[in-house]
Amino acid sequence: MLTTSHRRRLARVVAAVAVSALVLTACGSAGDTAAGQSGRVTLAGAYGEVTVPVTDQKIWALDPSTATELLQVGVRPTHSGRFTHQGDAAFEARHDLLAKEGVTLVEPGKLELVVQARPALIIGAQSLSSDELVEELKKIAPVFVVKGSVTWKETLSQLGRATGHDKQAEAIIKHLGQRTAAVRADLDKAGYTGETVSLMSACGAGSFCAYGSGRSAGPLLAELGFTRPAAHGQDRSGTEYGYTMVSEEKLGDLVAPIVFVLTGSVQYGAPDPLGNPLFKVGDAKVGKVDFGAWYGASSFDVPWILADIRAVLLGDGEITGRKGGSAYFDELKKAAA
Known part of the structure; x- marks a missing residue:
């Protein structure tokens, strides 16, 4: 639900959007004129099917995970929203990469900045933010939001x-499929085939999270x-945000x-479960790993997770x-x- 202050800010932005719309009408749609366009494509997104222009120019990324994925396939977004959480190595690594690649990092949800950028x-x-802002974003430019429950491959x-x-x-x-197969061969030799793996973390004082078979880590395992384990749904995929809450007695x-054990911002200052x-x-066998990578849902997280698994189970690396x-x-x- 939007807060009162958020609603007031949206009201200010709507006026800016209206002015922007007049400019775009006079000059032609950014989506229709962007370089690199080769038609339109219909995609199954978080809020239903959407048809958007196919372009690799003037793209606004709502989050650093999407921006990093775009850079990996050779597309440089003009801007990316920052992560709001701190203390996660994978999140900080993405911020470093985006800054190095010349992508402007901005505070998420600043619709005024999106209007000014005139993205294609x-x-x-x-995310919760995209759930709140998607209708306003659609007034600025075509929007495609990836559904939270899809695999990193589909994303x-x-x-x-x-x-x-x-x-x-x-x-x-294809590359990550080959990399995964190589790690599996080594795990099979070490006798880990069929072993049960639990993913968990502290989620604030007296609360814990059990992570299911979705995101990047679940399918990779x-x-x-x-x-x-079936306990608390760790054997299930497709849950809305990929985890279930567990009370201390469980x-x-x-x-x-x-x-x-996933560590970092997810703990909210709670003690180490161990x-x-x-x-x-x-x-x-226990490994303390980065929440930002292991809760991630993108290809960038896959080699990170594979390396952690090698370090914990095979004693190979850190x-x-x-x-x-x-x-x-x-x-x-x-x-x-």
């Missing part, structure tokens, strides 16, 4: 189709031959032979930090070239 296309991932494929860089997107998908249900006496992991993101970005960009 607005693209982003579904990348849709971004490729929307920008005319579908071949580059498919090349990344399945491809690697792991199973997921914390023991989240223990499995392999446990990855220090809770109800979370007795015993001789389980848990990825902020600086490691640059290497994964370069790898995927090279695969698409």
Whole structure:
């Protein structure tokens, strides 16, 4: 629900949008004139099917995840909304990359800035912010918002189709498929085939999150031959935001032979779950990993997660930090070239 202050800001922006619409009518639609256009495409988005111009020019990315995916397939958005959370290595790595690539980072939800930029296309991932702002964004330019429950492969494929860089997107998908197969072969040799993996985190004082089989991590674990515990829906995909809340008295249900504990902004200052006496992991294999990557839903997160799995289960390398993101970005960009 929009707050009163938000409604007032939207009212101011509507006036700006009206003026912008007059300018666009006189000059021709940005979507109709943008360089790189090659027709229109219909995509299944977060709010139903939408038909948008196919263009790789003058794109406004609603979030850094979308902006990074676009850069990987060879499309440079003019702007990207910032992440609002802090303390997550993958989020900070994306900010670093976007700044290096010359993408202007702005505070999310600043509709006045979107109007001023006159984008040909607005693209982003579904979020609470996009749920609130999508109707206002449509008054500025064509909008495509990726549905929150789709896989990273479908996300990348849709971004490729929307920008005319579908071949580059498919090349990344193929590359990551080969990379995943190589990691699985090593895990199989080490005897991990069929092992059960739990993904969890603290989610504030006295609350915990169990992560399902969606986002990027869930399908990737399945491809690697792991199973997921049924407790609290970790074996299910397609949940609205990819997780379920767990009370402290049920914390023991989240223990499995392999446990990855997601750390960072998701904790909201709560203590490390590994220090809770109800979370007795015993001789389980345990890794503390970055929330920003493991809760991600994009191709950028895949090599990050694969590297963490190798580090925890195979003793190969270290848990990825902020600086490691640059290497994964370069790898995927090279695969698409």
